[in-house]
Amino acid sequence: MAEVFRFSKKGDQGQTSLLSGERVSKGSLRPETYGTLDEASSALGLAKALGADEKVREMIRTVQEDLVTLGAELACEDPARSQWRVEQQQIDRLERWIEELQQEVPLPRHFILPGANPVSAALDLARTIVRRAERCAARARQAGLEIRSEVQAYLNRLADFLFTLARFTEQDR
Template identity: 45%
Template sequence: MKIYTKTGDKGTTSLLGGERVFKDDQRLNAYGTVDELNSLLGLAAAEIENPELLEVLRGIQAELFEVGVDLATPADSKVKIDRFDTAKAERLESLIDKFEERLPVLKNFILPGGSRAGALLHYARTVCRRAERETAALMKTVEIKNPVLVYLNRLSDLLFVLARYCNKIDGAPEIIWKK
């Protein structure tokens, strides 16, 4: 199979189900940002040696493919997919609690950074927030299942906690923000 199809050469692409839309469609902005986030998590994972963190990140990457499929499939599509469910967001809450217990209580704002892996996870958090904003904007015009937005919201919180945890295990101090 060839990787190029030439079907997008005029600025359009197909959604799951066959509907063609322009490449600047809000739906593509949403799932394109999710794809960007997934790639960024792959970059962060390349810097991490901790097996537990790697397992968490690989699980998130797999779930982000599911988020993308959900966002790429209109609610009225004839293509039947397993829609995203709330259990995945609840699992993220458990992970947040688990890793946060291992960290000192945060009493101040901190600057994003630290080790290379920690800084990449902070960056991933900001891309996740953008994916959330893009999805919220999409929800103004089309039906989107709410658990996707909830998942992205929890994921950004988890990525913040994982960035802090990664910095802790890498021995990179947190830098307190000062006015």
């Protein structure tokens, strides 16, 4: 028989646990940032479910895996001791993907109104959520929390990638 989920009720008073076990407010910057990444991953899941092609689905899945890693890193009070870290190679991969996609799709030189199709709309939603996570991470750094520069760089590049990927999915190929 499947194990039944039991409610811990530990979060009922507005507290959550970091991976170290330390209890913090759910409204504090660290949980706000990794919670925002979870929202972005859900929007990416929506893009996959709405019928993205195989190439796009594979890219999205890889990014979702990165977001799990990044969320775990942010859920550690001391990133230097975390076994989960976003590294330069993941940033480099995003840059490579952006360059590859831009060879196939010229980027517009004007503002975009999201919603050309369901997949691109979900990708644009994910992009704006990532930008919010980027701002949360910047506020966390300003408040003195240990947020590595690779985290900021990854989030910035990810938003650029999602913009490019959304434009890619709008093209008739």
